[in-house]
Amino acid sequence: MNLVFKLLEAIMPIFIRYLQFCSHDLQASLFKHSYSTAFINCQIHSTLSCSTPENYFLSPLSKMAAPVPPFSLLSSNLDRRVKITKVNKVQTFYRTVFGPEKNHRAAIKEVANILASYSDANQSTTDGMIQKFYEVTKADWQK
Amino acid sequence: MTIFMKMSKGNGSVVRWHIDSNFSQDTSAHPVGSYAVTLLGPPTWIADQSREFNRDLIKTVRSAPFGYHDSKNWPANQDERLRERIGDRQIYRFTANQKDSPVHTTPPHLEDRIFLLVNYAN
Numbered sequence: 453m454n455l456v457f458k459l460l461e462a463i464m465p466i467f468i469r470y471l472q473f474c475s476h477d478l479q480a481s482l483f484k485h486s487y488s489t490a491f492i493n494c495q496i497h498s499t500l501s502c503s504t505p506e507n508y509f510l511s512p513l514s515k516m517a518a519p520v521p522p523f524s525l526l527s528s529n530l531d532r533r534v535k536i537t538k539v540n541k542v543q544t545f546y547r548t549v550f551g552p553e554k555n556h557r558a559a560i561k562e563v564a565n566i567l568a569s570y571s572d573a574n575q576s577t578t579d580g581m582i583q584k585f586y587e588v589t590k591a592d593w594q595k
Numbered sequence: 596m597t598i599f600m601k602m603s604k605g606n607g608s609v610v611r612w613h614i615d616s617n618f619s620q621d622t623s624a625h626p627v628g629s630y631a632v633t634l635l636g637p638p639t640w641i642a643d644q645s646r647e648f649n650r651d652l653i654k655t656v657r658s659a660p661f662g663y664h665d666s667k668n669w670p671a672n673q674d675e676r677l678r679e680r681i682g683d684r685q686i687y688r689f690t691a692n693q694k695d696s697p698v699h700t701t702p703p704h705l706e707d708r709i710f711l712l713v714n715y716a717n
Contacts, residue, residue, distance in 0.1 A: 521688070522644070522689060522690050523644075524689075525682075525688075530634070531684070532683055532684050536634055538635075539600050539635070543601070544601050545600040546600075549596050559596055563596055567598065571600065582711070585632060585713070586596070589628075590715070593628050
């Protein structure tokens with residue numbers, strides 16, 4: 453019996469990845485059954501990653517914007533003087549960092565660390581840039 | 596907050612037009628505000644919904660079973676016409692899983708690319 457469980461344990465992550473790869477809808481359904489809330493965000497691009505409703509959004513924020521414009525450009529840009537010229541170490545890297553409101557600094561720092569680790573970006577300057585990205589977008593969402 | 600990093604393959608890739616999903620079946624509920632910026636490489640291509648020549652593409656993507664439409668060897672001049680312009684390090688906002696959510700794609704994989712995305716919802 454132990455052997456069966458060990459085998460299942462080994463196979464399950466591969467199976468789940470396979471399901472994720474096969475279908476957005478199926479993936480969504482699976483996770484909807486797994487979590488009480490229906491609100492979950494998984495994305496499939498060249499690599500796979502899912503996150504739970506509790507930790508995906510840089511929230512909670514009280515504003516419910518409706519109707520929401522489908523697309524708009526913000527008036528603020530990020531600093532073009534922060535130089536990043538190449539990605540190194542990885543072919544593809546994809547990670548979602550959670551960011552509940554009270555932990556947003558930690559989330560920003562983690563993203564800055566990732567960016568500096570896998571590119572030629574300078575960590576101190578990228579940290580400031582990502583902090584600005586957070587502040588600008590948060591302010592826009594709360595309008 | 597999500598970070599995407601890709602090293603260039605140098606030989607392009609399939610252009611996958613799509614609409615982001617928030618996995619809520621009710622498209623009128625829980626609107627998500629997504630904000631994105633490209634830190635390195637070409638910005639995301641957004642199919643300008645107001646342009647007549649984009650109607651076929653948008654219709655194809657919206658009616659596709661998984662909301663995807665792959666285009667191989669998309670003609671360069673078509674790309675120019677399809678895109679809504681996003682400037683260097685320009686932050687933009689878009690919705691996910693709404694009826695009018697923008698059809699968009701990652702550009703062909705010819706250059707290194709770094710992309711940041713943050714979602715707000717409640």
